[in-house]
Amino acid sequence: MRSAARPSLVVAGQRSVIRLAHLRRRVNSSAIYLALVALSVVFVLPFLWMVSTSLKANRQIFLFPPEWIPNPLIWENYPAIFTFAPFHLYTLNTLIITVATTFGSLLSCSLVAYGFARFEAPGSRILFMLLLSTMMLPSIVTLVPHFIIFTRLNWIDTFLPLIVPSYFASPFFVFLLRQFFLTLPRELEDAVAIDGGGVLATWWHVMLPLSKPALGTVAIFSFLGHWNDFVGPLIYLNSEEKYTISIGLRVFQQQHSVEWALLMAASTLMTLPCIVIFFFAQQHFVKGIALTGIKG
Amino acid sequence: MATSEALVPRRRGGLSRRRAITFYLLISPWLLGFILFTAGPMLFSFWISFQDYAIVNPPIWIGLQNYATLLEDPLVGVSLYNTLYYTILAVPLAMTTAMVLAMLLNQRFRGIALYRTIFYLPTIVPVVASTILWMWIYQPEWGLLNTALKMLGIPGPGWLNSEAWSKPALVLMAVWGSGGTMIIYLAGLQGVPEQLYEAASIDGATTWQRFWNVTIPMMTPTIFFTLVLGIIGSFQVFTVAFIATNGGPLDSTLFYMLYLFRNAFFFAKMGYASAMAWVLLVILLGLTAIQFAIAPRWVYYEGERRDTR
Numbered sequence: 001m002r003s004a005a006r007p008s009l010v011v012a013g014q015r016s017v018i019r020l021a022h023l024r025r026r027v028n029s030s031a032i033y034l035a036l037v038a039l040s041v042v043f044v045l046p047f048l049w050m051v052s053t054s055l056k057a058n059r060q061i062f063l064f065p066p067e068w069i070p071n072p073l074i075w076e077n078y079p080a081i082f083t084f085a086p087f088h089l090y091t092l093n094t095l096i097i098t099v100a101t102t103f104g105s106l107l108s109c110s111l112v113a114y115g116f117a118r119f120e121a122p123g124s125r126i127l128f129m130l131l132l133s134t135m136m137l138p139s140i141v142t143l144v145p146h147f148i149i150f151t152r153l154n155w156i157d158t159f160l161p162l163i164v165p166s167y168f169a170s171p172f173f174v175f176l177l178r179q180f181f182l183t184l185p186r187e188l189e190d191a192v193a194i195d196g197g198g199v200l201a202t203w204w205h206v207m208l209p210l211s212k213p214a215l216g217t218v219a220i221f222s223f224l225g226h227w228n229d230f231v232g233p234l235i236y237l238n239s240e241e242k243y244t245i246s247i248g249l250r251v252f253q254q255q256h257s258v259e260w261a262l263l264m265a266a267s268t269l270m271t272l273p274c275i276v277i278f279f280f281a282q283q284h285f286v287k288g289i290a291l292t293g294i295k296g
Numbered sequence: 297m298a299t300s301e302a303l304v305p306r307r308r309g310g311l312s313r314r315r316a317i318t319f320y321l322l323i324s325p326w327l328l329g330f331i332l333f334t335a336g337p338m339l340f341s342f343w344i345s346f347q348d349y350a351i352v353n354p355p356i357w358i359g360l361q362n363y364a365t366l367l368e369d370p371l372v373g374v375s376l377y378n379t380l381y382y383t384i385l386a387v388p389l390a391m392t393t394a395m396v397l398a399m400l401l402n403q404r405f406r407g408i409a410l411y412r413t414i415f416y417l418p419t420i421v422p423v424v425a426s427t428i429l430w431m432w433i434y435q436p437e438w439g440l441l442n443t444a445l446k447m448l449g450i451p452g453p454g455w456l457n458s459e460a461w462s463k464p465a466l467v468l469m470a471v472w473g474s475g476g477t478m479i480i481y482l483a484g485l486q487g488v489p490e491q492l493y494e495a496a497s498i499d500g501a502t503t504w505q506r507f508w509n510v511t512i513p514m515m516t517p518t519i520f521f522t523l524v525l526g527i528i529g530s531f532q533v534f535t536v537a538f539i540a541t542n543g544g545p546l547d548s549t550l551f552y553m554l555y556l557f558r559n560a561f562f563f564a565k566m567g568y569a570s571a572m573a574w575v576l577l578v579i580l581l582g583l584t585a586i587q588f589a590i591a592p593r594w595v596y597y598e599g600e601r602r603d604t605r
Contacts, residue, residue, distance in 0.1 A: 145341040
């Protein structure tokens with residue numbers, strides 16, 4: 001295919017090849033952008049449908065084709081859910097459990113992670129492998145024995161079975177914090193040690209202040225995990241005044257199984273705090289997952 | 297991981313003993329928790345699996361009776377089938393969706409954070425709330441999905457009310473919730489060195505060839521990790537089925553964990569439920585072991601990169 005083309009022709013040919021490549025790249029990137037927009041619409045539609053339904057009266061729900069923006073907007077569903085069920089109480093219970101567990105997780109996991117990140121001892125590697133392998137352990141195996149143990153301790157229908165285990169460090173958070181601690185320089189710790197500070201002083205005055213982003217990630221994951229937890233409260237809480245939001249919502253759903261506007265209003269309310277937290281702390285999610293996810 | 301050990305200077309004598317004691321004191325919350333809430337309960341559960349036990353009465357030793365019953369229990373078979381069906385569909389579909397989304401997000405567009413947020417949002421929604429939402433979307437007469445199908449002139453199925461469509465409907469919910477895996481893939485994609493793509497381009501590789509010969513091989517460790525955890529998680533699917541269908545219609549969404557839950561907390565058969573849990577643990581250990589055995593054939597570890605950071 002080699003031709004004895006004159007230099008100017010070759011240059012012109014190259015130019016058109018480059019222009020074609022540019023064009024193709026632009027077409028490609030527009031196609032990618034379109035796909036992105038289309039998929040995000042599919043992903044967000046259920047949420048819009050939820051909020052839209054929550055603002056409808058019954059007769060508006062059964063319109064065909066459906067109204068996306070209800071006319072008129074019916075706000076009454078929101079106050080109504082509080083008259084049907086004590087959601088303020090459920091929220092308070094959930095907050096007590098979430099705050100207590102998040103505090104416990106931060107405290108215990110940062111101590112354990114500090115140990116794994118900075119100290120070596122006979123068996124420390126094996127113990128770390130053990131910790132990693134428990135991350136894969138299916139929780140189904142401990143479901144029944146936990147229930148039996150907590151029954152024996154008379155902890156059923158209290159918050160204790162939901163709160164106490166978080167004070168004994170969860171493997172995922174330990175792993176996440178350890179990975180973060182490994183990225184910190186050791187000089188500051190050495191300085192504290194030279195000044196005669198003990199291990200706990202170093203942990204409190206050096207490691208924790210330097211690890212605010214990672215601790216933030218743990219706090220958010222822990223908060224969402226317990227805010228959204230269903231199986232734990234389902235098994236351990238019996239009386240209505242102790243319900244968390246997820247159990248309350250479930251009971252509410254059974255009682256109002258066809259009142260979709262009410263159900264969507266309740267679901268929207270339960271989802272709102274999660275979304276607000278997510279928007280304020282997006283970076284923490286991404287960094288936290290990147291920190292642990294990449295390393296596998 | 298190797299770097300961590302390299303960072304810790306080796307010291308000898310009294311100092312190293314003191315550091316060892318400090319290590320054990322620091323990790324004691326986890327170690328105690330491991331004994332009290334993991335290892336202990338597991339042994340206890342294994343022992344209970346040989347008993348007839350309803351908590352209110354003292355346990356009665358019945359040997360392998362629970363395991364023998366389990367083999368003959370048709371609902372164990374049904375629930376295992378349903379769980380496998382769900383896993384085989386949900387895990388690969390959710391992983392593929394997550395990969396597609398991550399690839400799309402791994403571009404330089406303005407406002408990319410917004411799209412990332414939208415795809416991730418379903419995973420932070422409380423399961424109870426999102427399940428109730430999907431029950432409404434799947435509602436046969438007035439739900440969003442069948443309304444949309446009706447506008448296209450297609451009569452929609454009964455979804456959660458239909459024996460044939462109930463499992464696919466739950467799979468679709470899992471695909472909608474694949475944002476967590478997406479973020480993991482996105483982090484992985486951003487770790488693929490730019491030089492590899494440049495080298496491939498110089499060699500004349502097309503976009504598709506770059507994807508198959510650079511991106512995918514570099515991503516295999518991450519894919520492997522999400523596959524292992526995805527299967528373990530999927531085998532324990534519970535809450536969505538408990539709320540949306542309670543196992544129905546006609547046991548078509550009676551998943552293994554749902555049946556175990558019924559045995560433990562509705563029928564108070566603690567021994568039988570424990571035996572079921574151990575059978576599942578063995579199945580999952582087997583599946584995970586097989587995956588780790590096959591992994592060297594397809595998971596690509598580039599020696600030096602593995603230990604950076």
